Amino acid sequence: xxxxxxxxxxxxxxxxxxxxxxxxxxxxxxxxxxxxxxxxxxxxxxxxxxxxxxxxxxxxxxxxxxxxxxxxxxxxxxxx
Numbered sequence: 537x538x539x540x541x542x543x544x545x546x547x548x549x550x551x552x553x554x555x556x557x558x559x560x561x562x563x564x565x566x567x568x569x570x571x572x573x574x575x576x577x578x579x580x581x582x583x584x585x586x587x588x589x590x591x592x593x594x595x596x597x598x599x600x601x602x603x604x605x606x607x608x609x610x611x612x613x614x615x616x
Contacts, residue, residue: 540598542605543586544572550590561585574601 541549547557554572558565561582571578576599583594598605 540596540605541592542572542598542602543575543578544602546586546590546592546597547572550592552590557589560589572602575599576601 547554550557552560554565554569558568561568562585563582571582575597578599586592586597587594
């Protein structure tokens with residue numbers, strides 16, 4: 537199983553703060569923070585902007601609840 541990165545990790549890897557990203561994406565910082573915690577309902581139009589801003593393919597991002605991502609990652613790590 538390939539472990540993807542969270543939306544927050546994609547932002548951090550791009551060297552951006554939450555505030556800077558939210559301004560560039562034209563969304564409130566609280567909204568972006570909410571999407572970083574649970575990206576399962578993020579609008580497609582925002583995904584396109586994120587892909588361009590963070591220079592990452594959306595196929596490499598885990599979409600869902602961030603706590604679920606870490607649960608899956610921990611499970612994969614334990615198997616290794």
